[in-house]
Amino acid sequence: MPVRAYAAQSPTSPLAPHPIERRTPLATDVEIDILYCGVCHSDLHFARNEWGFTQYPVVPGHEILGRVAKVGAKVGRFKVGDLAAVGCMVDSCRTCGSCRQGLEQFCATGATFTYNGEDKHLGGLTYGGYSERVVVDEAFTLRVPGNLDPAAAAPLLCAGITTWSPLRHWKAGPGRKVGINGLGGLGHMGVKFARALGAQVVLLTTSPSKVADGIRLGAHEVVLSKDPDAMAKHAMSFDLIVDTVSADHSLDALMALLRLDGVMCMVGVPPTPQQLAAMSVIMPRRILTGSLIGGIRETQEMLDFCGTHGIACDVEKIRMDQINDAYERMLRSDVRYRFVIDMASLGK
Numbered sequence: 001m002p003v004r005a006y007a008a009q010s011p012t013s014p015l016a017p018h019p020i021e022r023r024t025p026l027a028t029d030v031e032i033d034i035l036y037c038g039v040c041h042s043d044l045h046f047a048r049n050e051w052g053f054t055q056y057p058v059v060p061g062h063e064i065l066g067r068v069a070k071v072g073a074k075v076g077r078f079k080v081g082d083l084a085a086v087g088c089m090v091d092s093c094r095t096c097g098s099c100r101q102g103l104e105q106f107c108a109t110g111a112t113f114t115y116n117g118e119d120k121h122l123g124g125l126t127y128g129g130y131s132e133r134v135v136v137d138e139a140f141t142l143r144v145p146g147n148l149d150p151a152a153a154a155p156l157l158c159a160g161i162t163t164w165s166p167l168r169h170w171k172a173g174p175g176r177k178v179g180i181n182g183l184g185g186l187g188h189m190g191v192k193f194a195r196a197l198g199a200q201v202v203l204l205t206t207s208p209s210k211v212a213d214g215i216r217l218g219a220h221e222v223v224l225s226k227d228p229d230a231m232a233k234h235a236m237s238f239d240l241i242v243d244t245v246s247a248d249h250s251l252d253a254l255m256a257l258l259r260l261d262g263v264m265c266m267v268g269v270p271p272t273p274q275q276l277a278a279m280s281v282i283m284p285r286r287i288l289t290g291s292l293i294g295g296i297r298e299t300q301e302m303l304d305f306c307g308t309h310g311i312a313c314d315v316e317k318i319r320m321d322q323i324n325d326a327y328e329r330m331l332r333s334d335v336r337y338r339f340v341i342d343m344a345s346l347g348k
Contacts, residue, residue, distance in 0.1 A: 001021060001023065001133075001135075002019055002021060003019070003131050003132055003133055004131065004132050004346055005017075005019065005020045005127060005131035005132070005346075006320055006323060007056075007059045007127075007130070008047040008057065008060075011047075011048050011049040015047060015323050015324055020059060020131060022127075022133060023122055024135075025071070026072050026121075026137075027075075028072050028074050028138050029135050029136065030071055030075060030135070031070040031071070032066040032067065032069065032084050032086065032133060032136065032141070033068075033069045034064055034066040034133055034343045035067060035150055035151075035342075036065050036150055036154040036317075036340050036341065036342060036343060037064050037154060037341045037343060038063025038159065038313070038341075039061075039063075039330070039338065039339035039341060040060075040062065040063060040155075040185070042060075043061060043062075043128075046115070046116055057125075058115060058125070058128075059115055059127035059128050060115055061115065061130040061131070062086070062128055062157065063087070063129065063154045063338075063340075064087070064157060065084075065085045065157070066085075066133070066343075067082070067084070068082045071138075074138075076138070077143070078141060083143075084142065085142040085143075085157050085303070086134055086157065087157035087158060087293065087299055088113055088114055089104055089296070090113070090117070090136050091137060091140060092109075092110075093107050094139070101295075104295050105292050105293050105295060106292070112126060114128050114129070129343075130323070130341065131343075132346055139296065140296060142300055144303060145308075148306060148310075148312050149312055151315055151317055152312035152314070152315050152340075153306070153313070154313075154340050155185065155315065155338040156189075156303060157299070159189050160193075160302055161302050162267050162294070163180075163190035163267065164189075164298070165302075166240075166265040167193050167194055167199075167242065168298070169291065170265060171240075172193075173198045174198040174199070177199065177200045177202065177238050177239050178199040178200065178238070178242070179201075179234075179240070179241040179257060180194060180201065180203050180219070180241075180242050181204040181241055182205065182243070182268065183205050183210045183213065183217075183337070184244060185338045186267060187245075187337075188313070189313060190242050191203055192217055192218050195218030195219070195220075196311060199240075201218060201219045201220050201221075202220065202222070202234065202238070203217075204241070205225060206224065206225055213336070231253060231257065234257050236257070236258065236259050236284070238259060238262055241258065241262075241263070241264040242265050243264055243267065245268045245270070246268040246269050247270060248271070248272060251264075251274050251288070252275075255281065255286055255288065259284070260284040260286075261285055261286070262286050262287070263286070263288075263289060264286070264287070264288050264289070265290060265291050266288070266290045266291075267291050313338045313340075314336060314337045314338065315337075315339070317341075318339050318340070318341055319348075320343065
């Protein structure tokens with residue numbers, strides 16, 4: 001099945017039109033006409049081979065939302081016309097311990113990621129959501145609450161689940177003081193979720209220009225992390241900090257904010273290894289951990305929660321042919337807070 005898409009052909013080439021093929025739907029497959037695809041910073045990393053393992057051509061995009069166009073004979077949860085979504089994974093072994101726990105992202109043999117993974121059906125690479133349609137097994141297809149704005153819901157498939165998962169795992173909720181470090185695509189969802197879960201929410205940011213937005217999005221308080229006095233007022237008081245920052249920054253300064261047995265969970269990926277003093281963990285006893293997206297069951301739970309509470313992302317819609325400019329703007333942090341591609345523009 002020929003499909004129009006946008007791809008990068010090398011680390012230095014701009015994304016441009018590139019035809020790809022999708023498989024004809026199998027018995028358990030769902031074919032989705034893509035309406036919107038969010039733009040994640042990981043897309044830029046892959047397009048420019050900044051992590052060193054990109055295979056070309058690469059069609060990015062793992063925040064995919066669209067309408068079901070066709071279903072296989074054995075599909076039971078979707079029908080033609082339904083809103084459906086695809087996140088960062090399209091398959092896994094389904095039999096290892098992680099998969100049986102609903103943690104497909106930690107599949108022992110390696111999950112099949114939505115783009116730049118091994119295509120088990122057609123051979124070659126999997127291709128992402130910068131395209132007009134996608135075919136995915138029902139087991140990795142997600143239901144989308146009908147009350148959500150589809151464009152604003154698309155980034156929930158990465159930005160949403162990446163912050164939801166550690167907040168749920170480390171039990172953010174009433175009586176817990178939760179910090180969100182950084183107010184970008186991930187951080188703004190972390191603030192919304194932590195507030196909706198009932199936690200006391202403090203945004204940590206280096207940007208005075210984001211103070212008002214932090215309060216608007218649900219933070220009870222905003223702390224400028226470059227101000228030592230402001231940080232000192234919160235020393236040893238947080239139960240959980242979700243660190244969304246992907247630039248180099250001081251882990252010790254954040255760890256000092258945790259109480260006994262407090263947890264800091266990293267979801268951002270700085271470009272270089274970060275240093276941490278042993279005493280930041282030892283005195284008092286603290287935990288430094290990390291988290292990667294979330295499993296399919298947990299992602300559906302997140303989408304259902306968003307439907308119940310009316311939560312979605314703050315987005316700026318762009319045309320497909322604006323993607324290269326959007327990447328440059330992302331590098332300047334010139335987006336509040338997620339670009340979303342209107343895929344109807346691909347046909348134009």
